[in-house]
Every structure is written in structure tokens, then in C-alpha cells.
Amino acid sequence: MNAIETIGLTKRFGAHQAVDNLNLKIPTGSICGFLGKNGAGKTTTIKMLVGLAKPTNGSIFLMEDERKFGNCNNANIGYLPDVPNFYGYMTASEYLDFCGNLYGMEGKKRKERTNQLLKQVDLFGVKTRITGYSRGMKQRLGIAQALMNEPNLIFMDEPISALDPIGRHEVMEIIRSLRGLVTVFFSTHILSDVENVCDYGLILDKGRILADDSIENIKKKHSSNTAKIRLCSSADGSRFYSLAKSRQGLTIEEKSPVEFLLRAEDTQNLGKCIPSLLSEETIALESYQAYVPSLEDIFLEVTANA
């Protein structure tokens, strides 16, 4: 079963196409990292999914239930916006109690859940009203309120953007701990976090999906046509660099005078090119290895090509 499925999801603001014909299928129980540059359409997509923005076209299914704008059932959904804003005159405990009450949780269970979440986000015992909180504290409270109803599906719009490194690590640990229990869909700019925590990735640019697969498959797809080679001398290096640069269908990146990254249009081409280049100028090869790019490399590559 897919936790999230969209068919032709589109959002236009006048002439501006914010989200363009998005077809998503996010498996249940996965932790999905939603990547994209500023203005790529991430927040608009999340807002449409949680029912806060009306799609111009297309359908949304969450847990196989079709969503109708203005009439959405959010009983099993948690949502954390990019800049969460709460009722400043409440304390964190009162706010979570209010949220639990809205979800219909009974008194004792509500209190237990409130205390458990406040401990989890390190706000237990903070008696001051929310109006005096720092942005990081608000972000942590935001995470707690998104988990209050023990949802099946959680949407988080840049949940770690306002946190210090320790807070960021803790939040990523919370997200990691949810693996298999709930589906988490979160947008972020921090690619290493997606790499460490997510099992599914989406890359969005100008409202269009550029990559949509498990992190493993995304990496596989982008690693099969890339190789890292090391030559024996820098003299060989300079000859090899100028030769490879002139070869069609091949791109070369110099990592050091003797180390290069070669990328071909396809794996077969790469396999043929390297031996022929080496033999042409009788260049001695020290090592050769298939290169597994980081998510950051892939992100930069796909957004540059878009």
C-alpha cells in the first residue's frame, strides 16, 4: 500500500507553475526525504497534501483515501509547517493537551502522551509561555504536536532548519526511530541527513520531479556510469586529462593531478572509453573503482541538468 499517492498533481499561481504534474507513490512505512532548491515547490506540495492549499489539477490519496480540499480528515495525520506558530499565551503542556483534546484523546492518555513527548523533545518542566520560546524550542514543540495523535503519516516541512547541531541530531534520531511504524515525509536542505535517515528520496525542481526512488536505487542509477581512476604520475595525469576532455560523451573532473572522476552517458561507453584512452597514450593506471556519488553530488547533477 502507498501511504501517499498523487496523480497529475498541479498547482499554478497565475502564470507561475509551482507544481507540475506530480505523480508520486510513497510506500507505507518509509521515511521520505523531499529535496529541492528554494522555490522548487516543496512547501506548496506539502500544503496540498495536508489540505491547506487547493490543487489546480490532480488527485491526492493518503492511505488510499482521496483528499478533497476543504473537507479533509486529518485524524491520522501529523503536520509540522516550516515556521510553526502556536498560541503564545499557552505553555507547551497546555498546547499539547489542546491538540490531544482536538483529536478526541481522553484525559489520562492525553496527559501521559503530553509528558512523554515533552520529555522526548526536551521541553519537560518548561513552565513559561510559548511566546518566550526561541525558534529552536518552537521547532521542537512543533515536532511534539505533529506526533501527539500517534499518526500513521507525518508531514514535516524543514523540521531541522532552526535547530543547532545537537537539536538537529536529536530530531533526526526521533525521525529515525519512527521507521517502520509510520510514514514520514519531510523536506530539507540538509542532504546528508536524508542520506543517513531516509530510505526514499524525491528531488523536485521547478515543480517537477527529477528523481523519485529509494535512496539505494537513486545512488545505483547515478553510480553505474561514474568511475574514479588514479594514475601513476602527474605527467600521465595531464596527458590523460586533455585527451579525455576532447572525447565526446565523456566528462572528466580533476580531483588531484593524478586522480580523476569520469562520467559517461552509459556504463558500456565508460567501460570502452577508459581502456582505449589509456592504451592510446600508454598511460599507466594505478587504480580504478566504480564511484558511488553522495546524494549531494546527485542533487547537484540532476538540478544542473534540469
Added chain:
Amino acid sequence: MRSFLVFFKKEWMELVRTKKFFILLCVFALFGMLGPVSARYMQDIIALAMGNTMQITLPSTTWIDSWGQFYSNLSQMGGICIIFLFMGCITGEKQSGSAALTLTKNLSHTSFVMAKFAAAAVIFLTSLVLAVLICFGYTYLLFGYAGGILNVLLGVTAYAVFTLTLLAITILTSAISQSTTVSAILAFCGFIVLSISSHVPRIGSMLPGTLLSKTVELSSGVIYSGIVEAVIISIGISVLCLYLSIYVMKRQEL
């Protein structure tokens, strides 16, 4: 119903903790005191202000003037207070983003709007009851009589129905506006239109403005034709405003 009650409780907490309830209570209590006192001592105040330079003969004031002063103050400042306190009740939540968070938590748009209206109505009616009790007491003390209880209730009811209509209009302007300033301007326009509606030829006596202009007559026991129609039309306008607020909220992106 549960989500309505939960959100009503939250609204109540907000009105108490942000001191809105206290402000409205104080303003209305002050008007309750000012009406009878200014009616009783108006002659003395004018005489003192004029000194011996001019001889003016003023008719002696009665308990009816006390209610007249009371409603005269309330008809303007009471309405302005209601607009100032509630013009941002929905726009504020939309601008800050708190509405987006709350409305993704199984709270219906209907409960959201109705709880806001209900909580505002409760604090307005509480403040009004306090003001009327104070006015009644002071009028009795200063004039020896404050009118028949039933008549006073009739006058207060007419004023309450008018102001609740204004409150529903303010909720609607807050729901449709993206900024508090726009909401305030629209609500003030609504207030003016409601207030002068009694001057509309032929049907004016059945419009909400009449409820405001006839409060003193009603308090002194004069019943005029058209009051029932005016009450029904006012309630109809309020219901329509609240329905439109819910309709707009359901279709609005947050």
C-alpha cells in the same frame, strides 16, 4: 461538538489571558456608571462650565435620560470596542499560521468559526449584563426609579441583538480579509450601514438600526411596531454572516 467545545475553551483562555475580556468588562462597566452620573449631574456640569455669563434653563433630567446616556455611549463606543477586539480574531490566526496548524487537527471550519463567535458573544453578553446592572443600580440611587424590569430587559435585548449582528459581521470581515486593517475597515463600514439602516424609507423600522435607535423607548416602556421584524432580520443577517464565514474559510488556502 467535542471539537467545538475544545476550541471554545481555547478561545475563552485566549480572551482571558490576552486581557480582552477584562478590557471589555471595564469599558462596559464604566459606561454603566457614566450614563446615570452624567444624566444626573449634566445640568450642574453645564452650569459650572458657563459660569454666570449666560442664563440657560434646562429641563430637569429623569431616569429615562440615564438610560438615554447609557445607550448613547454604548451605541458608539460599544460597537467600536467590539470591532477593535475581534477584527483580527481570524485574520490574526491566518497571518501567524496558527490557524493552519489547528485546522489540520481534526477541527472543522464550522467549529472554528462558531467557537470564535460563541466565545466573543459570551464575553460581550457578560460585560453587557454587568453594565446594565451597574446602570440600573446607579439610576435607582440617583433618581429613585430605574424603570420596569421587563422594559429594561427589552431595551437590553434590542441592543444585544444589534451588537451580536455587528459581531457576526466582524467575524465575516475577519474571515474574508488577509489583513487586520482591511478587516477593520470592512467591519466599520458594516457598523455604519447597520446603524443608519433605520433611515431607509418604508422598511427602515424593520432593519437592525432601529434596534439601536429605539433602545431608550423600549426601556421606558414604549413598544413600537416593527421590533419583531427587526430582531428576525438581525438574526437572519447574523446567521448569513456566520454561514458565509464558514463557506469562505473552507475555500481559503492557508
